Amino acid sequence: MRFWRDVRGTVEPFWVTLRNLLRRPVTIQYPEEKRPPAPRYRARILLTRDPGGKERCVACYLCSAACPVDCISMQSSEGEGGRRYAAWFRINFSRCIFCGLCAEACPTKAIQMSPDYEICSDEPLKLVWEKEDLLIPGGGKDPDYDFYAHAGVGVDGPRGSHADEMAPTDFRSNLP
Amino acid sequence: MSDLALDLLFILVKLGLIFFVLLTGAAYLVLAERKILARMQLRHGPNRVGPFGLMQPLADLIKLLTKEDFIPPASDRFIFFIAPGLAAVTALLTFAVVPFAPDLELFGRTVPMVVSDLNIGVLYFLGLSSLGVYGVALGGWASNSKYALLGGIRGLSQLISYELAMGLSVVPVVLAAKSFSLTDIVEAQAGMPFALTNPLAFLIFMISVAAESKRIPFDIPEAENELVAGFHTEYSGMRFGLFFVGEYINMIILGAMTAVLFLGGWHGPFLPPFLWFCLKVGAVAFFFIWMRGTLPRLRYDQLMHFGWKLLIPLALLNVLVTGAVHLWLGGTA
Numbered sequence: 252m253r254f255w256r257d258v259r260g261t262v263e264p265f266w267v268t269l270r271n272l273l274r275r276p277v278t279i280q281y282p283e284e285k286r287p288p289a290p291r292y293r294a295r296i297l298l299t300r301d302p303g304g305k306e307r308c309v310a311c312y313l314c315s316a317a318c319p320v321d322c323i324s325m326q327s328s329e330g331e332g333g334r335r336y337a338a339w340f341r342i343n344f345s346r347c348i349f350c351g352l353c354a355e356a357c358p359t360k361a362i363q364m365s366p367d368y369e370i371c372s373d374e375p376l377k378l379v380w381e382k383e384d385l386l387i388p389g390g391g392k393d394p395d396y397d398f399y400a401h402a403g404v405g406v407d408g409p410r411g412s413h414a415d416e417m418a419p420t421d422f423r424s425n426l427p
Numbered sequence: 428m429s430d431l432a433l434d435l436l437f438i439l440v441k442l443g444l445i446f447f448v449l450l451t452g453a454a455y456l457v458l459a460e461r462k463i464l465a466r467m468q469l470r471h472g473p474n475r476v477g478p479f480g481l482m483q484p485l486a487d488l489i490k491l492l493t494k495e496d497f498i499p500p501a502s503d504r505f506i507f508f509i510a511p512g513l514a515a516v517t518a519l520l521t522f523a524v525v526p527f528a529p530d531l532e533l534f535g536r537t538v539p540m541v542v543s544d545l546n547i548g549v550l551y552f553l554g555l556s557s558l559g560v561y562g563v564a565l566g567g568w569a570s571n572s573k574y575a576l577l578g579g580i581r582g583l584s585q586l587i588s589y590e591l592a593m594g595l596s597v598v599p600v601v602l603a604a605k606s607f608s609l610t611d612i613v614e615a616q617a618g619m620p621f622a623l624t625n626p627l628a629f630l631i632f633m634i635s636v637a638a639e640s641k642r643i644p645f646d647i648p649e650a651e652n653e654l655v656a657g658f659h660t661e662y663s664g665m666r667f668g669l670f671f672v673g674e675y676i677n678m679i680i681l682g683a684m685t686a687v688l689f690l691g692g693w694h695g696p697f698l699p700p701f702l703w704f705c706l707k708v709g710a711v712a713f714f715f716i717w718m719r720g721t722l723p724r725l726r727y728d729q730l731m732h733f734g735w736k737l738l739i740p741l742a743l744l745n746v747l748v749t750g751a752v753h754l755w756l757g758g759t760a
Contacts, residue, residue, distance in 0.1 A: 261722070268467045268721045277469045 293351045294368035296342055298361055298382065299391035306386065307361030307398060310337040314353035314362050322346035323353060334399070334406045340382035345375045359398035363391040437538055445522055445542065453675035454484035460675075460716045467720040491668035499571060499661045506569035511662065511669035514562025518676040521555045524548040525683045526610045528693050528701040540701075541610060548609035549601060552684055553594055556639055560586045562673065563641070563648055567658035578657025581727055582648035585638060588734030589645075593635035595742035599628045599749035600688050613692030620691035627745050629689045631738055633714075636681045638730065641674065643719035647727050682711035 279286055288294070301307050310327030328338040353362050372378050390396065399407040403416055411418035458473065458480065465472030473480035498507060528540035545551050560582050567579020601607060603624065604615035622629040638645040649657035659670045686692055686707035693700035695707075725733070 264721045265717065268717060271469060272463065272467045272720075274469060276466065276471045278471050280471065280474075 288366040288368065290366075292366040292368070293349045293354075293364040295344070295365050295370050296347065296353065296385065297363050297365050297387050297391060298340065298385040299363055299387060299389065301397045301399070302390060302395055303397070304388075305334075306336055307359045307390075308337050308340065309335040309359055309361070309398070310340075311335075311358065313356040313358065317352040317356035319350060319352060320346045320348055332406050333404070337382060340385065341379060342385060343379050344370055345378040360391070360393050360396050361398075365391075433536075438542065441540075441542055446519070449519065449522060449676055449679060450672070451484075452679050453672050454488070456675045456678060456712060457487070457671075458483050459712075460719070463713070463716050464720050467717075488668075491665050491671075494664040496664035496666060497661075501571040502661065503569040503571065506565050507661075508666075510562050510566030510569060511659075511666045511673070512562075513565065514559060515669045515673035515676065517555050517559040517562065518673045518680055521552055521680045522683065524551050524609050525680070525687060526613055526692060527683070527704045539610070544608055544610045547607045549597055549607045549612070549688075552609075553590075553597070556593075557586065557590055559673075559677065562670070563658045566662065566670070567648070570658075570661035572661050574654045574656070575658050575660045578648045578650070578654050578660070581650070581654075582641070582658060584727065585641070585645065585647055585730060588731045589635045589638035589738070592631055592734055592738035592742045593639065595739065595746055596628045596631035596635060597688060598742075598746045599625050602746075602749055602753055609687050609692075613687055613694065616691040617694055620689060620694070622689040622691075625745070625749060627741065628749070631742050631745070632685065632689060634738065636685060637715065637718060638734070640678050640681050640715060642678070642715055644722040644725055645730060646724060647730060650724060678712055678715055679708060682708040682715070685711045 299307055308325075310325055312325065312327070315321070315323040315325060322343040323341070324343075325340040326338040327335055329335050349364070351364050354364050357363075370378065397407075400413050401415070403410065403413065407413070410416075461483075462472040462480070473483040476482040476486045498504065523542040524545050526539070526541035526544065530537045530539050532538075563582035564579040567575040567577075567582065570576070600612060600621050603621060604612040606612060606615070641648055646657075648654075649659070651657075654660070659667055662670060683704075686704060690707045690711075692707075693704040695703035698706070
């Protein structure tokens with residue numbers, strides 16, 4: 252009967268709400284309680300160092316070219332032995348969307364994403380991070396990787412002295 | 428000190444205490460409602476201000492007082508000013524007739540634990556509860572906004588559909604207690620509360636009271652998702668706060684009236700009478716909050732159909748049957 256269905260539909264919900272009143276809230280109380288981010292969570296960008304402790308970044312501008320919001324800028328420079336480095340390196344985190352395209356583009360694994368997402372500030376200028384703020388001591392996700400040990404560029408040692416590398420061929424001897 | 432001065436002093440003290448208790452009670456009822464509703468939705472509710480969010484009412488008060496008091500340029504200023512006051516004052520005044528404990532012996536004289544034991548207390552309550560809707564209607568009208576006006580009109584139409592049923596559902600109580608005085612009605616329930624002897628009247632009264640409080644299943648004059656905020660759309664700052672406080676004071680008052688008329692007032696075993704009264708008011712208030720967390724809003728025509736076609740005939744029938752039973756049992760009426 253319609254009437255009894257209506258009465259049931261009015262009374263039953265009271266039981267539902269009462270039952271839920273006694274359950275634990277599902278809210279995560281953020282500043283006190285933090286949910287651990289997923290292992291490959293993409294948040295604040297880092298600049299890592301190679302196993303020798305030197306900066307990995309070679310200032311190739313690939314990250315800044317890949318960045319869809321143009322938040323990375325730098326000035327390349329060259330040190331002794333032809334080793335390139337960034338004279339200054341700047342990420343504007345008030346623009347960064349944590350997309351990870353810069354980390355994908357990086358040929359030297361210098362720029363990497365970290366799970367640290369708590370970088371908010373009430374002052375936009377505080378969100379512009381310089382190279383000193385971005386650099387970390389370690390090698391990040393791939394600590395043993397050393398770009399110059401594989402690149403075949405004569406910076407760490409003379410060409411042909413690196414692992415898995417043949418000595419450079421004298422192209423004159425290749426002539427027929 | 429002369430007798431008159433002492434009487435006046437007692438009345439003033441009682442008034443002050445009631446004002447204080449009612450206003451803080453209303454403020455904390457807001458907090459309780461937010462907490463309970465939150466828990467029903469598996470949230471925590473306000474818990475940042477003070478321990479367990481207990482200072483939240485104070486923070487709300489400061490916020491409301493420091494907000495801009497905007498007056499719409501096209502509004503009817505005088506009526507716009509008095510409408511929130513009407514809503515809050517009618518709610519406050521109702522408590523004058525509510526007896527909250529038995530007479531007290533103080534300094535060798537009996538002090539009734541009610542501000543004024545009117546011999547027409549029930550009628551006073553019904554009258555003020557109808558006056559309360561003037562705050563809604565005038566506020567809605569004076570705002571000169573279509574949402575507020577619609578809210579005000581809905582408030583009035585809601586009033587005429589529940590008020591008759593509410594009045595009629597109190598008649599069996601008056602018949603049983605043989606008095607309009609609320610103190611006498613409580614005394615008549617010393618053995619058995621009227622909610623048990625006349626459950627139908629209790630049910631009708633509870634539904635009407637829920638409609639009177641203008642809260643969720645019957646919050647048609649406010650109806651957030653239809654009318655922005657209904658009659659108080661144009662109100663801001665403490666004027667809105669008065670409407671808001673009025674609503675919660677009203678909730679306490681209606682809880683107190685339900686306790687007095689149907690739940691036996693301060694009567695109860697073991698605990699002191701005043702505590703029983705507070706418990707009963709709290710239980711009714713909790714039921715209102717619970718209902719808000721449970722039921723969806725009625726449509727405006729549904730409430731009118733429900734009131735006129737179901738509640739009023741039922742209440743009339745109930746009056747007839749109760750009268751007949753009293754005649755048959757006692758024959759003194």
